[in-house]
Amino acid sequence: MLNQPTFVPVGTQATIKSLTPEDLKNIGVEIFFCNTYHLYLRPGDKTIKKLGGLHKFARWDGKLITDSGGFQVFSLGRERGSEGKLIKITEDGVEFTSHLDGSKHFFTPEKSLQIQHNLAADFIIAFDECTPYPSKKEYAQQALDRTHRWAIRSLQEHKKLNKKLNQDLKLYGVVQGSFYKDLRQESAKFICDQDFDGIAIGGVSVGESKKEMRQAVDWVLPTILKTKKPIHLLGVGEIDDLFDFFGRGITSMDCTIPTRIGRSGYFLNRTGNIKTDLKNRFKTKIENLKFKDNQEPLDPNCNCYVCKNFDKAYIHHLFKTQELLAYRLLTYHNLAFMINLQNKIRKSLKDGTFEKLKKEWLGK
Amino acid sequence: MLNQPTFVPVGTQATIKSLTPEDLKNIGVEIFFCNTYHLYLRPGDKTIKKLGGLHKFARWDGKLITDSGGFQVFSLGRERGSEGKLIKITEDGVEFTSHLDGSKHFFTPEKSLQIQHNLAADFIIAFDECTPYPSKKEYAQQALDRTHRWAIRSLQEHKKLNKKLNQDLKLYGVVQGSFYKDLRQESAKFICDQDFDGIAIGGVSVGESKKEMRQAVDWVLPTILKTKKPIHLLGVGEIDDLFDFFGRGITSMDCTIPTRIGRSGYFLNRTGNIKTDLKNRFKTKIENLKFKDNQEPLDPNCNCYVCKNFDKAYIHHLFKTQELLAYRLLTYHNLAFMINLQNKIRKSLKDGTFEKLKKEWLGK
Numbered sequence: 120m121l122n123q124p125t126f127v128p129v130g131t132q133a134t135i136k137s138l139t140p141e142d143l144k145n146i147g148v149e150i151f152f153c154n155t156y157h158l159y160l161r162p163g164d165k166t167i168k169k170l171g172g173l174h175k176f177a178r179w180d181g182k183l184i185t186d187s188g189g190f191q192v193f194s195l196g197r198e199r200g201s202e203g204k205l206i207k208i209t210e211d212g213v214e215f216t217s218h219l220d221g222s223k224h225f226f227t228p229e230k231s232l233q234i235q236h237n238l239a240a241d242f243i244i245a246f247d248e249c250t251p252y253p254s255k256k257e258y259a260q261q262a263l264d265r266t267h268r269w270a271i272r273s274l275q276e277h278k279k280l281n282k283k284l285n286q287d288l289k290l291y292g293v294v295q296g297s298f299y300k301d302l303r304q305e306s307a308k309f310i311c312d313q314d315f316d317g318i319a320i321g322g323v324s325v326g327e328s329k330k331e332m333r334q335a336v337d338w339v340l341p342t343i344l345k346t347k348k349p350i351h352l353l354g355v356g357e358i359d360d361l362f363d364f365f366g367r368g369i370t371s372m373d374c375t376i377p378t379r380i381g382r383s384g385y386f387l388n389r390t391g392n393i394k395t396d397l398k399n400r401f402k403t404k405i406e407n408l409k410f411k412d413n414q415e416p417l418d419p420n421c422n423c424y425v426c427k428n429f430d431k432a433y434i435h436h437l438f439k440t441q442e443l444l445a446y447r448l449l450t451y452h453n454l455a456f457m458i459n460l461q462n463k464i465r466k467s468l469k470d471g472t473f474e475k476l477k478k479e480w481l482g483k
Numbered sequence: 484m485l486n487q488p489t490f491v492p493v494g495t496q497a498t499i500k501s502l503t504p505e506d507l508k509n510i511g512v513e514i515f516f517c518n519t520y521h522l523y524l525r526p527g528d529k530t531i532k533k534l535g536g537l538h539k540f541a542r543w544d545g546k547l548i549t550d551s552g553g554f555q556v557f558s559l560g561r562e563r564g565s566e567g568k569l570i571k572i573t574e575d576g577v578e579f580t581s582h583l584d585g586s587k588h589f590f591t592p593e594k595s596l597q598i599q600h601n602l603a604a605d606f607i608i609a610f611d612e613c614t615p616y617p618s619k620k621e622y623a624q625q626a627l628d629r630t631h632r633w634a635i636r637s638l639q640e641h642k643k644l645n646k647k648l649n650q651d652l653k654l655y656g657v658v659q660g661s662f663y664k665d666l667r668q669e670s671a672k673f674i675c676d677q678d679f680d681g682i683a684i685g686g687v688s689v690g691e692s693k694k695e696m697r698q699a700v701d702w703v704l705p706t707i708l709k710t711k712k713p714i715h716l717l718g719v720g721e722i723d724d725l726f727d728f729f730g731r732g733i734t735s736m737d738c739t740i741p742t743r744i745g746r747s748g749y750f751l752n753r754t755g756n757i758k759t760d761l762k763n764r765f766k767t768k769i770e771n772l773k774f775k776d777n778q779e780p781l782d783p784n785c786n787c788y789v790c791k792n793f794d795k796a797y798i799h800h801l802f803k804t805q806e807l808l809a810y811r812l813l814t815y816h817n818l819a820f821m822i823n824l825q826n827k828i829r830k831s832l833k834d835g836t837f838e839k840l841k842k843e844w845l846g847k
Contacts, residue, residue: 132800132801132804132806133797133800134801134806134808136806136807136808137501137807137808137811138808139792139808139811139812140792141792157804161800161803161804162775162796162799162800162803166775166776166796169776170776170778170794170796176796176797176800177797178792178793178797411526411530412530412533412534414534428503428504428505428542429542430534432526432530432534432540433497433540433541433542435526436496436497436525436526436540437496437498439525439526440496440521440525442496442498442500443500443501443807443810443811444498444500444501444502444503446807447501447503447807447811448503
């Protein structure tokens with residue numbers, strides 16, 4: 120079991136970009152998210168299995184979660200070509216072309232589960248279709264029905280593999296349904312009725328607004344909460360999201376944003392106006408000239424290795440000169456900032472001060 | 484004083500690419516080399532002075548050495564344009580254009596020393612002209628005469644600044660003279676007659692062969708050794724160079740190669756044939772497919788953090804997927820490899836086993 124709730128950083132290629140497992144431990148990271156699609160293509164799930172599985176491969180003795188590969192198959196396929204061209208969806212599964220070399224591949228629910236069992240993360244995810252945004256209702260309904268049939272097939276394959284490989288991986292079913300209330304509720308009911316270890320909510324991060332995203336979650340949460348199972352929100356995890364969704368009962372969520380914006384030169388802090396500056400209230404560009412001779416740490420309230428040892432002036436210089444150390448230090452701090460916030464939220468949920476903490480951070 | 488002899492890694496922009504000062508300490512790095520030209524342009528020597536000097540800026544409490552800026556002014560200027568176009572040499576100094584924005588700048592011996600005193604490394608270097616390779620003798624003689632006049636001006640400005648700023652920086656004079664025996668010897672005599680704290684040998688790394696380089700050093704070494712001063716060989720420091728030159732009495736040398744080849748995917752080890760594979764005997768490409776599932780460390784004889792914690796398979800994967808952690812781990816190991824070798828050479832020089840060690844490594 121994971122400590123709850125948990126912010127799950129993303130290490131697509133079995134590495135959180137620029138950081139070592141030792142760094143992650145020092146930050147307090149307990150789990151990270153790897154992408155099955157990428158690891159299947161490179162170095163290959165069979166190679167990782169041969170090397171002892173993902174934990175041993177990446178020298179990480181904390182927890183790991185992999186996705187089904189579906190999200191990348193669909194989103195990269197649709198990004199790169201017209202829908203019919205680079206992916207071909209049938210009842211059996213999805214044919215897609217590698218974004219690396221154009222080679223053809225075919226994922227089925229069974230295949231996704233086989234790959235994930237080869238990788239052998241602690242938590243794995245059923246194979247689903249993440250529909251494009253927006254989707255017509257008719258298509259969304261068809262895709263959802265298929266996703267539910269794939270959910271059953273994923274579950275069956277998973278049980279077989281857990282037995283065969285003498286593993287005890289935990290499988291999350293995925294609630295889909297685009298942005299249609301009845302489809303989302305139908306999906307929640309269906310997925311919660313199955314014997315999954317946890318419930319994931321998928322396809323809500325692709326919408327247009329945070330309001331829409333919250334609504335899609337709210338439609339299904341009452342049904343899911345009744346199961347008492349862990350609930351993972353896929354691809355969501357900015358600072359306001361942590362308050363919104365951990366407050367509602369989501370137990371974990373993964374997000375690339377904190378580490379990605381670090382590599383783009385943003386550091387997380389709390390200097391923006393929490394009520395008026397919704398876009399940038401928690402992030403600041405290190406490239407800003409005013410930091411050229413600023414001898415303060417990135418965040419004076421942060422106790423992380425970077426804030427204890429470096430000032431803005433030096434990190435500003437490193438980023439301006441495109442030095443590798445800049446990306447490392449900014450990633451480290453941003454991740455530490457998120458984990459510290461996660462820990463504060465955990466504590467507040469335990470001692471009944473969550474609403475107070477939320478108001479302090481979001482102003483409402 | 485530096486422990487002798489010393490391999491000096493290069494941190495051009497006040498950072499050894501991808502590594503923290505903590506990493507450097509763990510590796511055993513005692514000093515690194517920063518480039519005055521780059522730091523003058525970004526963030527500017529005045530900014531660094533305002534921030535407390537280079538040590539404080541880069542959070543490095545070990546030793547530091549800066550060059551005069553001359554090497555970059557000349558080599559970048561000549562690389563980017565015809566000689567007369569991007570740099571203009573007069574008796575007073577050199578006008579050059581920034582490789583960043585094309586702005587015009589003027590370095591004189593006094594200016595170089597002022598910048599270096601603002602940066603305030605422990606060891607600094609007189610302003611010299613590094614002539615292109617090859618240079619006609621007439622030009623080499625003119626440039627050398629000018630370099631000697633600049634050496635005197637550098638020394639005078641240095642003494643003034645040490646007093647004015649209440650600093651005790653140590654200044655190295657630079658022996659030049661292209662690849663002409665009489666010019667080199669004339670230069671050694673001239674530079675050794677001045678009141679420098681140490682003697683640097685410049686302009687030998689630009690030649691065509693290692694043989695030529697060794698010859699240019701041998702022409703001047705007897706004269707320099709008599710001074711009993713520290714002797715720094717500029718821009719040289721591959722594995723065979725460490726044996727060749729530390730064995731001859733050079734006390735320190737700086738080189739970008741071990742860290743740069745790390746970022747290009749090479750790791751240092753000893754698997755090549757030392758007698759027949761002169762080009763690659765100490766380095767191996769991590770991208771080689773045979774490492775895809777290799778569970779050995781980069782170098783089984785290395786005790787560094789990377790070799791204790793990671794295997795070739797994972798680093799191969801990181802490099803193939805262009806992950807930032809690859810550059811960090813390869814840089815770390817290569818630097819550790821060099822420092823370990825430096826330590827072995829130090830020990831062998833003390834206990835009289837140097838020739839044995841050299842034979843073990845170079846086969847001669």
